[in-house]
Amino acid sequence: MRVVICATVAASLLAACQTEPSANLTPEENPPNVTVDASTDFALPTSDNDPYVWLEEVEGEKALDWVRAQNERTLGELQADPLYDHYYTDALDVLTSDERIPYGSIRDGMVYNFWQDDTNVRGLWRRTPLESYATDNPEWETIVDFDKLAEEEGKNWVYKGANCFQPEGGKWLCMVSLSDGGKDAVIQREFDLETKTFVEGGFVTPEAKQGIAWVDENTVLIGTDWGEGTVTQSGYPFIVKRWTRGTPLSDAVEVVRGEVTDVGVWPAIIEKEDGTRLQMAVESDTFFTSTYWWLPDGEDEKVQLPIPPKSTPQGVYQGKLLVTLEQDWAPEGQPVAFKSGDLVAFELDPFLETRALPAVELVFSPDESQAVNGVAIAKGAALLSLQENVVGKVLTLEPGSGGWTTSEIVLPGTGQSGIAFADKDVDTVFLNYEGFLTPDSLLRYDVSSGEVSPLKSLPAKFDTEGLKVEQFFATSTDGTRIPYFIIHKEDMPLDGTTPTLLYGYGGFQVSMNPSYSAVRGRLWLEEGGAYVLANIRGGGEFGPQWHQAGLKGKRQIIYDDFIAVGEDLIARGVTSSEHLGIMGGSNGGLLMGAMMVQRPDLWNAIVIQVPLLDMLRYHKLLAGASWVDEYGDPDVPEERAFLEKISPYQNFDPAADYLTPLFLTSTKDDRVHPGHARKMAHLFELANKPFYYYENIDGGHSAAANQKETARRSALEYTYLNRRLFPTAGR
Structure with missing residues (x-):
């Protein structure tokens, strides 16, 4: 999928031997230092008065x-309790085991992965060629050692992801998000994947809940905390600006301003199949409703995408913008109507030329046992992830003269499946599959051949007999x-x-x-x-x-x-x-x-x-x-x-x-x-x-x-x- 929304507000949350008795503790016994006496009188919070707000002072x-x-x-x-050490050892063994699938993204034939284990507590950002990745023992090259970085800089850095972009004929540039202690608020620092170094004099942001989208190698869209009165009641940015390399952040030019009552306003990009990057902003009016703004090059006025408030653009395939609906929709002036949950599409270029909504067509309509999870675009394929009676499936989508058709990708069994990686410039798709008793499997779907082949799978980590x-x-x-x-x-x-x-x-x-x-x-x-x-x-x-x-x-x-x-x-x-x-x-x-x-x-x-x-x-x-x-x-x-x-x-x-x-x-x-x-x-x-x-x-x-x-x-x-x-x- 190449609809890149550069921040999220969604909510957003996991052969033992028998141990000795737990010091004769019964389930009814009270924790220590707590004496039960319900007769104690104290002030209860009311709708008008809370005497315990002092506990809201975080630090x-x-x-x-x-x-x-x-x-x-x-x-x-x-x-x-003797159980604790036993449980901690088992949990740590699982969580830091090398026997985990190193999920990743493909860039120029290299698989990029973030990895944590008992040695690399804060983690490694690393890469390996796709051919090596497919082996049992890939040869990993470290890009950033976050434990080392945290020690050098005296920070409790927690890696929160990287937003990467490659200009045509150029090298990959990334904005790396770092959180002090795991907060949602981050700083972002520009990173050069070729030299494996942070860019001297590059884009760097102060700590905030923020989002960045690459426009080109010298320009980004950024929504952040611009100072007093520039974040919403929810604590997210509502002003997006265009920031040019080599200029201070304070000189960035405002392109979209929302309202303090919005949830937030975020920079975004819709990327067409020819590589054209449409500058966008997503104004989250509420948690479940959004206005999508197109910011045409060289124009001061923003243009609203003509889609319902409860809908989500999913990407562009064969010139059509795919949109999932979370509400019923009857496009004005068109003899069609769609249901909440449907996947629909329309030709993007005619809209960009006329700024009027072209004919909208149905791509997929789930029945009462199904739900659309999302859409991903690969080189030569559009993929639909859905669930049926809470069991995952992945389908391919293809437009035709008689409408859109689907074809199910055969997976190993009936569990949870999804799209782990897809990119419009890459014809390899990673699919994942797992069940309650079936360890994770990573499958490789080849778009050109339609073949699904096992890439990696985990050994059983607990006894399912x-x-x-x-x-x-x-x-x-x-x-x-x-x-x-x-x-x-x-x-x-x-x-x-x-x-x-x-x-x-x-x-x-x-x-x-x-x-x-x-x-x-x-x-x-x-x-x-x-x-x-x-x-x-x-x-x-x-x-x-x-x-x-x-x-x-x-x-x-x-x-x-x-x-x-x-x-x-x-x-x-x-x-x-x-x-x-x-x-x-x-x-x-x-x-x-x-x-x-x-x-x-x-x-x-x-x-x-x-x-x-x-x-x-x-x-x-x-x-x-x-x-x-x-x-x-x-x-x-x-x-x-x-x-x-x-x-x-x-x-x-x-x-x-x-x-x-x-x-x-x-x-x-x-x-x-x-x-x-x-x-x-x-x-x-x-x-x-x-x-x-x-x-x-x-x-x-x-x-x-x-x-x-x-x-x-x-x-x-x-x-x-x-x-x-x-x-x-x-x-």
């Missing part, structure tokens, strides 16, 4: 003292059938005793698909636990309608879906409330908070990762204002009334019989504010209710700045889950 001395105390208490307890995957459907409160996958032992007794971990997300049209996780396999499935993935509404598993069913005031149906899956597991005899735990992060962390408050009786463990929990102040914290289209606006009375009902923080009841949760967040998370987890955990503390809390001082929204920290987080999670959900007898 505040008082707030960090509280964080360090909670970290010390939680780590002291969970890391003392005796495990099986099934898909079931639960019935929600409105009668809708909600699919979920369960991975379990073939001889699992249906007597309610199986420790079961249920994962959910349910938001932002993000699909939860089958995936291979050796960490989950070793730390949970091998231990005898069952794992469940719920495909609740709010996600994108069945297209835009599946997502939109739970927007704003309709959000309770998402929670009802998740509860229905939990109840169905119990009704089938898979597990019981005593042995059922749940996990989710970010928006899924909000789901976990709602489940803790609404149905504390249904679960015995909750892992709440980088969550939103205060839904009356979320829009005032970091990127929160960008999500009002998803959750509703607390400043709109009728929307606030609903949020007051579902906000976990405001609905905390000090007299309620809550289970013992585990909160995880990150000080450096500049997307979802750590204050959410801090304040909710503090309510547990004030009410003398047991809880665990761990806040990584580094690490961004993933709550992990490197693989060692990821291993620590995983070990904490599964130690907690094992203690809460596994029977203690015989351990």
Whole structure:
């Protein structure tokens, strides 16, 4: 695909031997230093007053003292369990193993890859010829050693990607994004791939949430923080400027200005098949609606692409601009109408000449079991990634006199598949495939021959013998059938005793698909636990309608879906409330908070990762204002009334019989504010209710700045889950 949007606001979130008993700890025992006494009286937050906003001061001395105390208490307890070291070792072995597929991009016959392991904690940016890449032991050439760079510059650099461009007949230039500690805010520095050095006197930006698009070798479009009053309420840029090499950033010329109420405005490029780069800007009016502006060369006026607000350009193939729709569309003056979820196209050049919308044609219309994931353009092919009943497929697309036709690319089985790499100038496409019990495979699709061949595959990293995957459907409160996958032992007794971990997300049209996780396999499935993935509404598993069913005031149906899956597991005899735990992060962390408050009786463990929990102040914290289209606006009375009902923080009841949760967040998370987890955990503390809390001082929204920290987080999670959900007898 060559529609390059140079920043993202989308939400945007993973043969054990039996160990010794965990110091005779029972699942009901409280964490240390917490005395349960629900009679304690303290001030609860209200819709008008929050006495605990001091915990929102991210680097505040008082707030960090509280964080360090909670970290010390939680780590002291969970890391003392013999399970922890065993889990940490297993997780670190998986995460830093050389037996991982080095996914990458192809440029001039070279495969570029970013790699982290136990030696290269911050990682290597490296490359190898495609021929070498196809071997078992590629000969890698290091481009940047980020551990060395961080040490030389005294920074905690986290690599956030590279935006590369090759002018015709010229060398590759890249803007490398570096984050201090894993934040979304980055600096960008120009890099020469030929010399493997940062360009002296080249483009360099100050730290900000920002985006850059290459216009040509001497010009970029940039959206960044230009100073006071130049970022949106969500903290993203709304002014895009054109910046010329050799001039200070302050001399960049404004080309597009949005509104402070926008989510953000981002530079973008649409690249035609002949290499022409159309300068663009994407004005994200809300999280789900955008205006696409074309910035014609030599003209002061911008031109709006004539597509609906809820739609996304996907690339240009055979002169046609492909667009996915997230709303119904009847183009004005045309005898056609399209449905939300359809893929459509129109001739691009006639639009560029007349600035009027040409005839729009249907490319692909998914049925009720399908959802379009995206489109990628390769040299000589357009590829469609979709899912059918939450199983991935990849099709080729081809226009013809009778309309567009599709042809399915044959993949190894029924799991999750997708397009790992495609480029309009390269006739090699990388496809990936994985399943819950099938390790990742990287396949090479040759456009010219149509052949698919294995390129790389992983060995099994956990013991799958005796495990099986099934898909079931639960019935929600409105009668809708909600699919979920369960991975379990073939001889699992249906007597309610199986420790079961249920994962959910349910938001932002993000699909939860089958995936291979050796960490989950070793730390949970091998231990005898069952794992469940719920495909609740709010996600994108069945297209835009599946997502939109739970927007704003309709959000309770998402929670009802998740509860229905939990109840169905119990009704089938898979597990019981005593042995059922749940996990989710970010928006899924909000789901976990709602489940803790609404149905504390249904679960015995909750892992709440980088969550939103205060839904009356979320829009005032970091990127929160960008999500009002998803959750509703607390400043709109009728929307606030609903949020007051579902906000976990405001609905905390000090007299309620809550289970013992585990909160995880990150000080450096500049997307979802750590204050959410801090304040909710503090309510547990004030009410003398047991809880665990761990806040990584580094690490961004993933709550992990490197693989060692990821291993620590995983070990904490599964130690907690094992203690809460596994029977203690015989351990």
